[in-house]
Amino acid sequence: MRTLRTRPVPPPPARPGDVLAETEALRVRLGAREVLAGVDVTVRAGEVLALVGPNGAGKSTLLGALAADLPAARGVVRIFGRPATGWTAPELALRRAVLPQSATLSFPFPVEEVVRMGRAPHTASPDEDDGVVAEAMAATEVTAFAARPFSALSGGERARVALARVLAQRAPLLLLDEPTAALDLKHQELVLRLCRDRARAGDAVVVVLHDLGLAAAYAHRVALLCAGRVAADGPSGEVFSEALLSRVYDQPVEVLPHPRTGAPLVIPRRDL
Template structure:
């Protein structure tokens, strides 16, 4: 006789401002190298948190730790208020969805089949799954090639399909590693607007970004990482200063107000 395990209980709706993921005094080692030192960050319901910093600063490592995919050597990661290692894999799948830097599949799944994989943690009706998958594909502009093999897509198209899979998972915590890296300007803006919309609906969204202008335009909160530490965190208008950014990136950077809107414009200082 086979005993069926009870399905994990989905999380209760969060209240705006609730901390859905946090790292406290986090230290992470990869092999003999310490990648993150004494890092504190929080991802709150209703907010988009951008992790920025130069190559090798520890952004992707921090995202993996917040996803409970990378165990800390010291400190603690909490997801929905509990230490991450206390959640089972099915419970985590209902609470956080992760977009890695790159997506590769060994079998010729169609676009729609890949997006539908995001529904695996849920015990929903086929009609509900169909509706959520269709909404996720429409939001990421991939409906037109739903029947095409994933492996036949361009890099930017694959990135949007992978994001659609994450959206279809309907987890209240989204952890996205460079979701705009392979995208053209239109789709970069579309993805960040989508992230803001998810935050507006009550999700906590964490994105790793290299484009400081996108972070300034869309993030509610930014954490600037440098050499495995948080150099500064706060609203973009408060922490994106010329001196700090120039020091962190070892490159002169200008921070200017937009002449029409007053929004932050961030650009490398150039002297052709």
Template sequence: MGVIKSLFPSRGRVLPAPVEPGEVLAETEDLGIRLGGRDVLSGVRVAARAGEVLALVGPNGAGKSTLLAALAADLAADTGTVRLRGRPADDWPAAELALHRAVLPQSAQLSFPFPVEDVVRMGRAPWAGTPLEDEDDAAVAAALEATETAAFTSRPFSALSGGERARVSLARVLAQRTPLILLDEPTAALDLRHQELVLRVCRERAAAGDAVVVVLHDLGLAAAYADRVTVLHDGAVAAEGPPAEVFDEQLLSRVYRQPVEVLPHPRTGAVLVFPKRPA
């Protein structure tokens, strides 16, 4: 991995090198993680590539959020390896890591009533003292516009609805402008319009060359917007590949312990997944 030296060497940071199309920005090999005395992940291999949206799907407790945290280098592996841009996850200084990856957790909590614009601007903190600090205003404005949150920049974060908080938190991640974006259930609190908005933003970031990893419960959204999906089951990878190849009735029915139907969309041909219900 090449790097571009910062103009501020006293900070001990280096700026990310340009990302090549298809470059693996985060990966795991034979990953195992134990939490609370049980194996949450075992033998997991996954890779996030520049220019793609990778969706992590599976039932509750399958290990999706744990895997995302490992890819973010926020959770150490008990066995196996995690690498970001070819470098072991535990070899990254926190300040440098924040220039390479941005993370959206499941819930955003702030103890003080910061205005929305200040919350989004927090995403620019890693770039302070670097040449890219000059992009702060443009990055914040673009993130607010992309998430449709510019209309309430002066409102306190604590006064927002759950869905509004979720979009502001996504704006903070986008403002960080890292080549690797990791999102944990970003659509959970959103209405239909804004679910589609968030996944369109994911596609736009991938089209611009970023690697996007997103945890989703909605298989329809995953099928519509992801280039690849990883289906997790009992802490292991049950299947991986393009949604049209992976979303199989037998596999999904087994993994979710719920009979499902997989049908092509009548207009686009995209995969649709429905639970089987009595007639």
């Protein structure tokens, strides 16, 4: 007698402030190097959390651990209250969506099919899938080249298509690794507005950023990483001090309030 496995169902909607992911005393090793050394981070529904810090600080590694893609050497990662290792791959796919730094495909899939891959975890009707895919493509402004091969796109266009796939997945926890790196000014703002929109709708968004101005403008909270540890965690107005940023980045900076919004503007101190 063969036992039929039931497909996992999406989690119930989260309430604002619910903890969707967290790490506790997390240590991660890559080869012989300890990349994260005792990291505590909490990710809540309804907020955008920006991970910032210099190259090699551990931002992408932390994102990978939150996604359950990298194992913990010590400590624990919890997703929706359960240790990450306790979820199956299909269950995870309904709870978190991951945007890696670079999106590559071996075959020349049309853009629309790449976005549709985000619907794989779901059992919705074709009409519902069509609507979700169309909405995600419109939000990221890739509808105009829906039929073009993904391999024929520019770097920035590929990045937006990859984000559309993540949005189409409709997971309540979004983990985005440098989503603005290949984008022009307009589309950097577009992507961060989408992050705020998803948080406003009740999702939790974790985004790795190098642009401290974008982090200050759009993130509800920032976690500043340095040498595998969290140097500070809180609103950008509290975390982005001249002394702390100058020390962490090993580069003197000035922090000024934006003349209209008051958000911190971080400027390298230059002697020209």
